[in-house]
Amino acid sequence: MNKFTTPEQFADAGKAGLEALLSQATTAFARAERLAALNLNTSRAMLEDGALNTKAIMAIKDPQELVKLQSSLAKPMVDKAVAYARSVYEIATEGQNEMAQAFEAQIAEMNKTFSAALAQAEKSAPAGSEALFAAAKQSMAAASSAYDSMNKAAKQAAQLTEANVANVTKAATKAVSGK
Numbered sequence: 528m529n530k531f532t533t534p535e536q537f538a539d540a541g542k543a544g545l546e547a548l549l550s551q552a553t554t555a556f557a558r559a560e561r562l563a564a565l566n567l568n569t570s571r572a573m574l575e576d577g578a579l580n581t582k583a584i585m586a587i588k589d590p591q592e593l594v595k596l597q598s599s600l601a602k603p604m605v606d607k608a609v610a611y612a613r614s615v616y617e618i619a620t621e622g623q624n625e626m627a628q629a630f631e632a633q634i635a636e637m638n639k640t641f642s643a644a645l646a647q648a649e650k651s652a653p654a655g656s657e658a659l660f661a662a663a664k665q666s667m668a669a670a671s672s673a674y675d676s677m678n679k680a681a682k683q684a685a686q687l688t689e690a691n692v693a694n695v696t697k698a699a700t701k702a703v704s705g706k
Contacts, residue, residue, distance in 0.1 A: 555622065
């Protein structure tokens, strides 16, 4: 018996796909809302800091005070920029991870469905078609192996990127603080 033998089975498969799509859309909107809130809060803080900094600059009486003020303003600005970049990176990484997990689940379900359909077809196939099914199974195993290799490479690249972001953040903070 084939997996999709009745209209209800087609409808169920369609509903499952729609639910997965809606779930992804909902989480994408949630990330977009978080990013928008982060941007608004960062803009507000920059405006407030800019006003305070301008007032402080206007109150300066001599050049030595200006040099002191500039050095005292640099570190908090860099710290805030680093925190903002880290937050954006976290939101993006979460989205990427959620999409990868959903994609992996869909691939696994497709492989399961294809394997079941292949097994069912093999049972009712005429004699002498074993080589065809063996080739199909071998192709499926090769595709699965290639996907696993690409997936591992992508995860390693993401880990490397995360380490690089951490190192750049650390270096920027260290450069401004002079430590």
